Amino acid sequence: MKKFAVVLSGCGHKDGSEITESVSTLIVLAEHGLQYEIFAPNISVPATNHLTGQPQEERSILTEAARIARGQAQDLKNLNPENFDAVVFPGGFGAALHLCSFAKDGAKCKVLPEAQKVIEAFHRAEKPIGAFCIAPALIARVLGSHGVTVTIGNDTETATEITKTGAQHVNCAVDDYISDRDFKIVTSPAYMYDANPFQVFTGIRKAIKELAEMA
Amino acid sequence: MKKFAVVLSGCGHKDGSEITESVSTLIVLAEHGLQYEIFAPNISVPATNHLTGQPQEERSILTEAARIARGQAQDLKNLNPENFDAVVFPGGFGAALHLCSFAKDGAKCKVLPEAQKVIEAFHRAEKPIGAFCIAPALIARVLGSHGVTVTIGNDTETATEITKTGAQHVNCAVDDYISDRDFKIVTSPAYMYDANPFQVFTGIRKAIKELAEMA
Numbered sequence: 001m002k003k004f005a006v007v008l009s010g011c012g013h014k015d016g017s018e019i020t021e022s023v024s025t026l027i028v029l030a031e032h033g034l035q036y037e038i039f040a041p042n043i044s045v046p047a048t049n050h051l052t053g054q055p056q057e058e059r060s061i062l063t064e065a066a067r068i069a070r071g072q073a074q075d076l077k078n079l080n081p082e083n084f085d086a087v088v089f090p091g092g093f094g095a096a097l098h099l100c101s102f103a104k105d106g107a108k109c110k111v112l113p114e115a116q117k118v119i120e121a122f123h124r125a126e127k128p129i130g131a132f133c134i135a136p137a138l139i140a141r142v143l144g145s146h147g148v149t150v151t152i153g154n155d156t157e158t159a160t161e162i163t164k165t166g167a168q169h170v171n172c173a174v175d176d177y178i179s180d181r182d183f184k185i186v187t188s189p190a191y192m193y194d195a196n197p198f199q200v201f202t203g204i205r206k207a208i209k210e211l212a213e214m215a
Numbered sequence: 216m217k218k219f220a221v222v223l224s225g226c227g228h229k230d231g232s233e234i235t236e237s238v239s240t241l242i243v244l245a246e247h248g249l250q251y252e253i254f255a256p257n258i259s260v261p262a263t264n265h266l267t268g269q270p271q272e273e274r275s276i277l278t279e280a281a282r283i284a285r286g287q288a289q290d291l292k293n294l295n296p297e298n299f300d301a302v303v304f305p306g307g308f309g310a311a312l313h314l315c316s317f318a319k320d321g322a323k324c325k326v327l328p329e330a331q332k333v334i335e336a337f338h339r340a341e342k343p344i345g346a347f348c349i350a351p352a353l354i355a356r357v358l359g360s361h362g363v364t365v366t367i368g369n370d371t372e373t374a375t376e377i378t379k380t381g382a383q384h385v386n387c388a389v390d391d392y393i394s395d396r397d398f399k400i401v402t403s404p405a406y407m408y409d410a411n412p413f414q415v416f417t418g419i420r421k422a423i424k425e426l427a428e429m430a
Binding site: 011012013014019020023024026027028029030031049050051052053057062063064066067068069070071073191196197198199200201 | 226227228229234235238239241242243244245246264265266267268272277278279281282283284285286288406411412413414415416
């Protein structure tokens with residue numbers, strides 16, 4: 001049975017993982033009979049009140065990700081790529097704030113060392129990598145110099161920034177995905193659009209099916 | 216276009232709404248082209264660390280529910296049943312800790328006044344009510360004396376406690392639902408079982424379809 005690693009960045013789209021994207025990923029992995037384990041960095045960051053947009057207290061990304069994972073979340077440092085057939089990065093602002101600093105620094109952003117290590121290891125092992133919403137920017141930052149192709153939907157400013165990493169950007173509808181079969185990178189725009197949960201689910205469902213076939 | 220009210224009790228199954236059940240509800244409502252608004256009580260309660268199970272600081276149920284709702288959560292006190300065709304209560308321990316005290320007090324539990332008011336109003340107006348996981352215990356507490364029928368799966372102890380409210384309990388598989396067509400109550404067991412996310416999604420998907428037909 002194939003096993004996927006899912007990398008979260010918290011719980012909530014303003015400061016962590018987008019919840020619908022994360023849950024859609026897990027639903028579809030289970031639908032295909034794929035096993036998965038969930039990882040998140042064990043660091044604390046300022047949280048954001050999702051009702052008001054105002055800053056909250058500091059929270060641990062790993063502890064909050066455990067809310068989505070029903071307790072079964074592990075430190076990203078312990079993700080051994082040898083134990084998995086594929087890795088998936090759901091979106092949410094956490095991916096562009098904590099896994100890398102793309103939200104602030106664009107194409108020249110820093111990448112969290114444990115995230116960089118994971119992406120490079122799966123790439124080296126020719127194992128597929130999935131990324132949704134803004135998370136493809138993280139993949140582009142790490143693997144852009146190889147000329148990988150990703151999508152974040154049709155936002156011109158973000159797409160232009162992504163191409164500065166060396167990555168190609170292809171526009172994509174919310175309920176669809178882009179597959180780079182040479183580099184085994186599968187991306188879907190999800191909440192980069194003002195979408196509804198079923199559109200997001202549909203795009204991710206198609207993307208995970210493609211990843212399952214690649215893995 | 217039919218409009219549903221979705222009542223959450225936080226964000227995370229140990230102290231609030233079960234996240235997969237909540238997201239599954241929203242995905243399927245959107246799939247059927249149903250509109251929805253999300254509500255939660257505006258009260259603060261002790262949170263639970265989902266990684267360790269240990270107590271955390273106090274958090275606002277409404278503010279945390281806004282993480283699932285992408286910011287669009289409203290005070291449960293402002294839910295006007297006249298504006299909606301149906302109401303849905305996803306599960307998670309929050310439904311049995313904060314919407315009522317079933318987790319501590321069983322069949323004689325207290326019910327949060329604004330939750331009681333909503334359930335009674337939808338019942339009086341003969342509008343359908345959905346509830347998943349442990350949330351059917353809340354419905355049983357409020358409407359049990361009418362002899363409504365619900366399911367929480369096959370847990371004998373919980374089912375026995377529910378029947379003390381006057382409600383009927385019928386065993387049900389995780390990926391299915393029980394429909395009380397006389398009282399328009401639709402329930403699905405979800406994470407009352409040690410289930411996977413696709414099983415939970417499947418049961419809720421069927422239950423929402425039934426609610427949509429009733430509404």
